[in-house]
Amino acid sequence: MVKRIMVVDDEPDILFSLKILLERNNYDVVIAHSGKECIREMEKGFKGIVLMDLMMPNMDGWETINEIIKRGLMNNVAIEIITGNGTKAFQTMDAMGSYIFDYIVKPLDMRRLLLSIERCNQHFNTKNT
Numbered sequence: 001m002v003k004r005i006m007v008v009d010d011e012p013d014i015l016f017s018l019k020i021l022l023e024r025n026n027y028d029v030v031i032a033h034s035g036k037e038c039i040r041e042m043e044k045g046f047k048g049i050v051l052m053d054l055m056m057p058n059m060d061g062w063e064t065i066n067e068i069i070k071r072g073l074m075n076n077v078a079i080e081i082i083t084g085n086g087t088k089a090f091q092t093m094d095a096m097g098s099y100i101f102d103y104i105v106k107p108l109d110m111r112r113l114l115l116s117i118e119r120c121n122q123h124f125n126t127k128n129t
Helices: 012-024 035-043 061-070 086-099 110-127
Strands: 004-008 028-032 048-053 077-083 100-105
Touching (some): 012 028, 028 035
Parallel strands (some): 004 028, 004 048, 048 077
């Protein structure tokens, strides 16, 4: 069962909080402070769930996702969006189709986040077995 998660966010407090929460729930957590760092980790072979913030400097979450798709790095990867703007995320998520599993609106409800990650993990493991 895949229990790897990459958290992509430019806010150190969010990265720290999510890392602690996810590790306490038996996930192997990889941290990326930017879209470019996320892509580097994926090129090194990361497989699992990616929690992607949308609002980041230089390369935002949508640009990062488009680059991941363009480079063919979506195999064995599931993306969940974390955002402060749920309406815009939902509209763009429709356009991204099957690449996005779910989105979570900030401020994060940790219980809902964990439930969504568990659903994603179950779907991911069913799809890749």
